[in-house]
Amino acid sequence: MTDATMTPESARPSRSLIHEDARTKKRNASERRFRAYGIAAIFTGLFFLVALLAAILSSGLPAFRQAVVEVPFTLTQEQYDAAEKALLKTGIYTDYFVTSLTQTMESEGVEIEFDEKAIERLLGKVGGDLRKFYRANEDQLEASVSFELAAASRVDRYLKGTFAREDLQSGNRFFMPEDFDLIDAMRDAGLIKQVFNWNFLTGVDTGVDNPGGAGIGASVLGSFFMMLVVLVLSLPIGVAASIYLEEFAPKNRFTDFIEVNISNLAAVPSIVFGILGLAVFIQFAHLPQSAPLVGGLVLTLMTLPTIIISTRASLKAVPPSIRDAALGVGASKMQAVFHHVLPLAAPGILTGTIIGLAQALGETAPLLLIGMVGFVARYPGTFVEGFIEPNSAVPAQIYNWAARSDAVFTEKAWGGIIVLLLFLITMNTIAVILRRRFERRW
Amino acid sequence: MNDMRILERDVDTNDVKIAAKGVQVYYGDNHAIKDVDVEIDDKTVTAFIGPSGCGKSTFLRCINRMNDTIDVCRVVGDIHIDGEDIYDAKVDPVQLRAKVGMVFQKPNPFPKSIYDNVAYGPRIHGLAKNKAELDELVEKSLRRGAIWDEVKDRLDAPGTGLSGGQQQRLCIARAVATEPEVLLMDEPCSALDPIATAQIEELIDELRQSYSVVIVTHSMQQAARVSQKTAFFHLGNLVEYGETGQIFTNPVDPRTESYITGRIG
Numbered sequence: 038m039t040d041a042t043m044t045p046e047s048a049r050p051s052r053s054l055i056h057e058d059a060r061t062k063k064r065n066a067s068e069r070r071f072r073a074y075g076i077a078a079i080f081t082g083l084f085f086l087v088a089l090l091a092a093i094l095s096s097g098l099p100a101f102r103q104a105v106v107e108v109p110f111t112l113t114q115e116q117y118d119a120a121e122k123a124l125l126k127t128g129i130y131t132d133y134f135v136t137s138l139t140q141t142m143e144s145e146g147v148e149i150e151f152d153e154k155a156i157e158r159l160l161g162k163v164g165g166d167l168r169k170f171y172r173a174n175e176d177q178l179e180a181s182v183s184f185e186l187a188a189a190s191r192v193d194r195y196l197k198g199t200f201a202r203e204d205l206q207s208g209n210r211f212f213m214p215e216d217f218d219l220i221d222a223m224r225d226a227g228l229i230k231q232v233f234n235w236n237f238l239t240g241v242d243t244g245v246d247n248p249g250g251a252g253i254g255a256s257v258l259g260s261f262f263m264m265l266v267v268l269v270l271s272l273p274i275g276v277a278a279s280i281y282l283e284e285f286a287p288k289n290r291f292t293d294f295i296e297v298n299i300s301n302l303a304a305v306p307s308i309v310f311g312i313l314g315l316a317v318f319i320q321f322a323h324l325p326q327s328a329p330l331v332g333g334l335v336l337t338l339m340t341l342p343t344i345i346i347s348t349r350a351s352l353k354a355v356p357p358s359i360r361d362a363a364l365g366v367g368a369s370k371m372q373a374v375f376h377h378v379l380p381l382a383a384p385g386i387l388t389g390t391i392i393g394l395a396q397a398l399g400e401t402a403p404l405l406l407i408g409m410v411g412f413v414a415r416y417p418g419t420f421v422e423g424f425i426e427p428n429s430a431v432p433a434q435i436y437n438w439a440a441r442s443d444a445v446f447t448e449k450a451w452g453g454i455i456v457l458l459l460f461l462i463t464m465n466t467i468a469v470i471l472r473r474r475f476e477r478r479w
Numbered sequence: 480m481n482d483m484r485i486l487e488r489d490v491d492t493n494d495v496k497i498a499a500k501g502v503q504v505y506y507g508d509n510h511a512i513k514d515v516d517v518e519i520d521d522k523t524v525t526a527f528i529g530p531s532g533c534g535k536s537t538f539l540r541c542i543n544r545m546n547d548t549i550d551v552c553r554v555v556g557d558i559h560i561d562g563e564d565i566y567d568a569k570v571d572p573v574q575l576r577a578k579v580g581m582v583f584q585k586p587n588p589f590p591k592s593i594y595d596n597v598a599y600g601p602r603i604h605g606l607a608k609n610k611a612e613l614d615e616l617v618e619k620s621l622r623r624g625a626i627w628d629e630v631k632d633r634l635d636a637p638g639t640g641l642s643g644g645q646q647q648r649l650c651i652a653r654a655v656a657t658e659p660e661v662l663l664m665d666e667p668c669s670a671l672d673p674i675a676t677a678q679i680e681e682l683i684d685e686l687r688q689s690y691s692v693v694i695v696t697h698s699m700q701q702a703a704r705v706s707q708k709t710a711f712f713h714l715g716n717l718v719e720y721g722e723t724g725q726i727f728t729n730p731v732d733p734r735t736e737s738y739i740t741g742r743i744g
Contacts, residue, residue, distance in 0.1 A: 288550050358587035362650070364545065366600035366657050367577030376599070377589055 093454055100452025103234035103249075104188040104196045106160055106223060110137050111181045112171055120168070127164035131156060134163050138228075145226040151219050158216055160186045187236075188229070190249030190445045192220055196229065199444055237452060241414045242434065248445035251438070253453050255416050259329050259409070259428035260398060260460065262417075266333020266424070267340055267397050272390055274337075275344030282345075283352045284374050303342035310339045311403030319407060327408040327427035335407060336397035343396065347389020351382040383475040391468035395461055401432040409433050431457045496521040496661060496691040497542060502556035504537055504546065511537050513715040515556075519708070524683060524692045526706035526723065528699055530738065533712040535695045539663050542693065543579035544572040560661065577604055580659035584666040586646035588638035588653070593630050596638040596649055597621060600657035616656060624652025625682045644675025651682060655690075662686060664694040668701065680705050699739060703727050711735045 052058065057065070112133065120129040131153040138156070142149065156163055163186060171178065191212050194200035202217050223229050240252020286292045314335035318324045324331050355378045363373035404410060410433045417423040429437070431453060438450040497519040504512035512534045519525050527535035537546065544565060546552040558565050565575050577600070588596050597617045600606075607613035617634075621627040626648040630641070638649050647667055654662060664683070668676040683705050686692055696702050702709050703723060710720040711732075719726060719735045730736045 356587075358583065358585055359589065360548070361545070361581075361583055362587040362589060362653075363599075364548065364576060365543070365581035365583065366603075366653060367573055367580075368599075368603055369573045370548075372603055376603075381590065 093451060093458070096448065097451030097453075097455040099197050099199075100237055100448045101234050101455075102197075102231045103236070104193045104229055105185045105232050106188055106228050107183055107185050107230055108134070108138055108141060108228060109181050109183050110134065110167070112167075112178055114178050117171060117175075117178055127162065127168055128153070129164070130167040131164035134167060141228070142222060142226040147222045147226045149219060149222040151215075155213070155216055155219055158210075158212060159189055159192050159219065161189065185232070187249070190247075190443075192216075193249055194445060195220055196224070196231075199448070237449070238456070241416065242412055242429070242437070243414065244412075245441060245443060245446075248441075248443045248449070251446065251449050253431065253434060253449070253456050255413055256429040256431050256434035256453075257456060257460070258416065258423060259332075259413075260430040260432075262329035262423045262428070263333040263336060263430060264394060264398060264464075266330060267336045267394060268390075270333070270337040271340045271344050271393065275341050275390075275393075276348055276386060278341075279345045279348035279352060280374060280379070283349050284370065284378070299342050299345050303346060306402075307339055307400050308402040308406065310335050311406035313338065314403060315406045325425050325427070327411050327413075327429075328425045329409075329428050329430070330424040331407050332404055332409050332430060333424075335403045336400060339400065339403065340393035340397045343393035344386075344389050347392065348382070348386045351385025351389070352378060354385065355381045380475070384472045387468055387471055387475065391464055394464060398461060398464070399432055399457065401430075401436055404430055404433045405436075410437055412437075431460065494521040495519070496560065497693075498557075498559045498562075499538075499541075500557045500559075502538065502541060502554065502558060504534070504541060505553045505555075506537075506549070507551040511715055512541070515717045517710060517717055517720055519691060519693060521691045522687060522689070523708055524687050524694060524706040525708045525710065526702035527693065527695045527710050527712060528697075528702045528738075529712035529718075531697070534715045535710075535712045536665050538712070539665055539693060539695050542661070542663055543576050543581055545576075545581065547572055577657050578659055579661040579663060580654035580657060582647070582650050582654050582662065582664045582667045585670055586643055586650050588641070588646050588649050590637060590639050592635045593621075593638045593641070593649060594634040597653050597656045600653060604657055606656075606658065620652045620656035621649075623655045623686070624648045625678060625685075626652060642675075644671050644678060647671060647675065647679060648682065651679070651686075655686070660690065662690045662692045664692065666695050666697060669697060676701070699727070711738060713738070 110133075116133055120126055120133070123129050135151065135153050135156055139149075139151075153164075166186070167184070170182075170184075188196075189211075191200055195217065202214070205212060205214060205217075208214055220229075236250060237252050238257075239254040240250060241255040243251040282292060282296065314331060318331045318334055319326055324334075359377050359381065360373050363377045364370070368376065409428065409430055411427060411429065413427055413429045417426045417428065435450045435453040435457065438446040438453065441447075495518045497517075499515055499517045499519075502512055502515045503510065515534075515538060527539060529535050540546045541554055541558060542560075542565075546554060554566060560575075560579070564570070589599065591599075594617055597620050598607075598613055601613060601616050607616050618627060618631075621630065626645055629645060630636075630649075638646065641649060647670075651662075651667070667683075668679050671679065680701065683692055683694065687707075694702075694705065706723045708721065709723045709726040711718045711726065711730075711734075713734050719730060719732045721731075726735065727739060730739060
């Protein structure tokens, strides 16, 4: 029997390929809808990202700028000798400065009356600064020296627009209503300029009476030492544990139990690790309080599950044929793992480690419990002290500043967020570079 | 190649290289190999044929204890190589695998250079004293693998960049570089085209001069072409074992005959 003689039992209606039928139309429409959802989701995400970045940058960038008053000043030998003979030497220097500043402004066509008290409110102890400079540099007498004097934080805020005349109900010893006129006058005379605020990056935390001088340097160092501890402890422990579990451990109830618990640990809230660290490292082991060493240990506990899970995933992703090949030429299990499997898994391990470190870097809650939110106003003296001396960390410092009432500290908190993000971007960049290095083509 | 040639083929030696007695393999509760007795000769190509899942690969992997890497796998019985029990507690499986090389179904070169692929085995076993000796060994192995002429100018190129057939010959070169005495091949040509297959088969025939080669294959034509002895496995049993010519022309067991004529399998 040939096909030609067969009569089809149920004749299929012939269908055109050019014209879509109803099913095809429906299918295509749902596909288009799905794509639209995806694009909408991406744009929503992008919108929030842009909004977040804009908020951070607009609020945080002013923290990196600082107003300084640049005043040309000349001191003659007689003035110097006269001032050094007087009883209140710095007061005399301030008087000289007031006179010189008035003249400078007059020459620019701005006239204003002010006293040394106003200068001290706006520019700090100018007389002391001048005296210190001339006593150290007597050869600068008679010459014109241009002084850059950091403006007080209220001046800074007035110039940045976050502090206005209406905000000041009545004058106090920090600021008087007429000071606004003096600032305006100095600005009109072209004496005020904005410079990069290095002090914010290199300085240390200050008390509430000097918000302008606060810097994030010490806490960046604290975070750095913590990350060092986390990296040195969690990478080898995490990788060793995962290699053992993945490649060597027998598969039985006990290892299953461990596996489940590692996954559970990854989901434990960080504050629990904080309280564990307080109980074990500080109260039981008597390690120093508020130290980056303890902070690093606590964050190591927190990071380990992340590293173990990602390392195991990347070890699993190495094709078994590579292990077979190595074993087949007579490599031992350890040789197979270290010569072949581990190098192939390295990019994945690195990524997991960086994700873990990034999480640890931004963590604040456990640090609150081990006392890393204290007021730390000095740098550690030596490398070792960096680990054991009380210090803060960037997120804890941000939290600390954000809790203070002065608006300058709020600005610094935003600035601190930018520093934290830069820290993260640096770490990620290093990871990407290392990844490129390690990656092999199949 | 003409299948008729197998009738004229002789077995060169009768020295027994591998002797298996009462081998049973269990995967958990699954009894994969049932009571296999077989004696494999030196300097001979022995083919294992049989339908999928009959246990031929499992048995092959018993010979160099690759099954040790599978947790649920349990091997009972004796396998002797040169009279030594390879499942003796004193035997180091790593040493055994240096003596019994293996080529896998899918070409699996390391993601390293061609040179390093071949040099890896000799390096970990300390077979070469210096760079010059290693170079020589790599060249010799690549010549043995019949791939030297194709790769001699690009030894630093990655082994994974070669074609499938070249990769498999590289894997054979890698296996012979550790100077094994037995070469196990688990369907070495199943992923290759007919031309690459012919090259590998020719190579297997040459390797017979120095090694005892055991090859698992799905292709009966291939078994007939390359082997002197053939073992037919079915459902975990070794049904029939004998000279290739006899198995293919005059099988004793009806199951063998059914398989060879294409009625089962």
